[in-house]
Amino acid sequence: MRIVVDAMGSDTFPQPDVQGAVLAAESGKKIILVGQEKIIKEELDKYKPSQRQNIEVVHAQDIISMSDKPSVVGKEKPNSSMHIGMNLVKDGQADAFVTAGNTGAAHAIAMLFTLKRIKGIKRPALSIIFSVYDKPVIILDVGANADAKPEWLVQFALMGSVYANLALELPTPRVALMSNGEEEGKGTQAILETRSLLQKTSLNFIGNIEPKDMHNNTADVIVTDGFTGNILIKTFEASTRYLSNIIREELKASILSTIGALFARSAFNRVRRRVDPSEIGGAPLLGVNGTVIIAHGGSDGFAIKNAINQAEIAAKAGIIEAIRNNIPNIEGE
Amino acid sequence: MRIVVDAMGSDTFPQPDVQGAVLAAESGKKIILVGQEKIIKEELDKYKPSQRQNIEVVHAQDIISMSDKPSVVGKEKPNSSMHIGMNLVKDGQADAFVTAGNTGAAHAIAMLFTLKRIKGIKRPALSIIFSVYDKPVIILDVGANADAKPEWLVQFALMGSVYANLALELPTPRVALMSNGEEEGKGTQAILETRSLLQKTSLNFIGNIEPKDMHNNTADVIVTDGFTGNILIKTFEASTRYLSNIIREELKASILSTIGALFARSAFNRVRRRVDPSEIGGAPLLGVNGTVIIAHGGSDGFAIKNAINQAEIAAKAGIIEAIRNNIPNIEGE
Structure with missing residues (x-):
């Protein structure tokens, strides 16, 4: 098993990206x-030779930044670490690609320039995996396709279900559709059709399901269009950060509560770890001919290492083969 | 100024609804x-005669429950507290209507059976007012229209802007469009057109703007379609509740942190109040010919009292007149 890691991916590259690679390489x-x-x-x-012995370097001249436009970067920067990294997977020289870089760029380069779509799949989807009370939940699409047709959402459901089954080891994953109410008639026309x-x-x-059901173990796979999914995860992040800030402000507001906060410091550290997306490390881009895991731009080395683990699990699980074989099962009667 | 309060509205009516009315009546x-x-x-x-002296009772036979379908309840329960309450406003016998009942039903009954739309307004919108670091932000639509056309969203922007200006006293309200990215090209086709x-x-x-901008004083009025807006506020609620639960779990996990939590109890109470939507009390249904404030179904008496205050402010501010007069300003060039 060989994993390609984009050294130019994270917001503060190359430190976290290289550290993650070193940590993963140390585990063999x-x-x-x-x-x-x-x-x-x-x-x-900066690392000892013994720490680097499982690491190889492949040169790529172009660097893709977070501000590069996905619609043009694939063409304008053909020698990027994303192009060259994904092509290593495409050519069978590696089993998976991990990047903490520009998500839209990774999506476009995978779909149009390198790995391409799995035959029969209309659109790849970007997923996220949350760990909720220690159980994984996969949500997709969280940003690849702002406007999505009902048939695409059905394919997202299939891909999420395959991933949940094979990589997250959930026997018969419960698939749910995110809407503004649980009742049958709730949702946009597109949701009703889906x-x-x-x-x-x-x-x-x-x-x-409704947003609250993300946190109560109702579903294993949550299907949504890329616009709603993106708003959903960004609202989750923003809301938990906002609440954390308010808690911090209020704890500082009196001496008694400041002391209380010191006593509870280890509890707060555990809370932070539990809502931190870097614990899972990364989320698969599903629907392309190769394993691609996208980590958060703000990842540290530990998060990158987790994303590499996730990539290994996904590659071993045979996700792409399974998606390909299961397309007939969603064609309906 | 006379405010009609739906006594059959909240999840645990009539206690909170009547208590809210009593608290408001006590203030004159x-x-x-x-x-x-x-x-x-x-x-x-249950209250003293002196507490009830500003309160009148009007009988309405039908009770609308949270499970009643908005699409049929208006016709099936024509003598509901919502019908009769809103008609008191329509007939000029009262200045505003407050309910903590079924939001969809209130919307349908206002639009189709009682107050009707303001001339020129295509669709009423349901709003919510958040208090973020003590500054109000109005978000609309948060649920009235799952599928919304760009022209409707422009009207929501106008109505939100008028409300922010007159009722929230913000001189030139900053209006923003919720999307999955700040860049011009981000969003669905409908967002781009809007x-x-x-x-x-x-x-x-x-x-x-993006979801994180809800909390950093970037905008005063946030415009979105009813599907996205509903997901947005439900995700905010769900996320803060989830984080609170995790904090509670972790604080209980050791004796030291349990003691810390006791020391910090008053800080946590202040946090709870700051993220509690009942502090604002209610949100206007905008676009109908009358002031309608909808409070949370789980409101207590204190929240209902705040909603009644909000109703008084809105009615005094002349929102409906201002919306009517400003429609020409959004017709574009």
Whole structure:
């Protein structure tokens, strides 16, 4: 198993990206770091030779930034770490690609320039995996397709279900459709159509859910369009950060509560870890011919290491083969 | 100023609804409680005569429950407290209507059976007012229209702007469009069209915002379709509740942190109040010919009292007149 890691991905590259690669390599994985060779080697030199022995470096001249436009970057920067990294997977020289870089760019480069779509899949979807009370939940699409057709959402349901089954080891994943109410009639026209299509598939479709159901173990796979899904995860992040800030302000407001906060410090650290998306490390881009895991731009080395673990699990699980084989099961009667 | 209060509205009616009315009446407001007379009078009898002197009761036979379908309840229960309450406003016998009942039903009954739309307004919108670091933010639509056309969103922007200006006393409210990214090209086709329409109005339109901008004083009025807006506020509620639960769990996990939590109890109480929507009390249904404030179904008496205050402010501010007069300003060039 060989995993390609984008050394130019994270907001503060190459430090977290290289550190994540080193941590993963220490546990025995073969890692290919892709990006500007000089920068990578300088960073690698900070580690002992024994720590670097499972790491190879492949040069890629172009660096994709977070502000690069997905619609043009694939063409304008053809020698990016994303292009070259994904092509290593495409050519069978590696088993998975991990990046903490520009999500839209990774999506466009995978779909249009390198790995391409799985035959029969209309649109790849970007997912996120939350750990809720220690149980994983996969949500997709969270940003790849702002406007999505009902048939695409049905394919997202299939891909999420396959991933939940094989990579998250959930036997018959419960698939739900995110809506503004649980009742059958709730939702946009597109949601109503998707619901009716999902009912005709052989997936374990349990109906509509609301945002609160993300946190109460109602579903394993949550299907949504990329616009709503993106708003959903950004609202989750923003809301928990806002609440944390308010708690911090109020704890500082009196001496007694400041002392209380000191006593409870380890509890707060555990809370932070439990809502931190970096604990899972990354989320798969599903629907392309290769395992691609996208980590948070703000990842630290620990998060990158977790994303590499996630990539290994996904690659071993045979997700792409399974998606390909299961497409007939969602065609309906 | 006379405010009609739905006595049959909240999840645990009539206690919170009547208590809210009593609290408001004590501060000098004239209140009309509408609902089943016998039930209301029994509840009112728990208070001193001096507390009830500004309260009148109007009988309404039908009770609308949270499970009643908005699409049929208006016709099936024509003598509901919502019908009769809103008609008191329509007929000029009262200045505003407050309910903590079924939001969809209130919307349908206002739009189709009682107050009707303001001339020129395509669809009423349901709003919510958050208090973020002590500054109000109005978000609309949060549930009235799952599928919304760009022209409707422009009208929501106008109505929100008028409300923010007159009722929330913000001189030139900053209007923003909720999207999955701040950049111009981000969003669904409907969002892109709305953005371009909003740029042609005389509103103080500042462009797209993301969910995190709800909490950093970027905008005063946040415009969204009813599906996204509903997901947004439900995700906020769900996320803060989830984080609170995790904090509670972790604080209980050790003796030290349990002691810390006791020391910090008053800080946590202040946090709870700051994220509690009942502090604002209610949110206006905008676009109908009368002031309607909808409070949370789980409101207590204190929240209902705040909603009644909000209703008085809105009615005094002349929102409906201002919306009517400002429609030409959003027609574009």
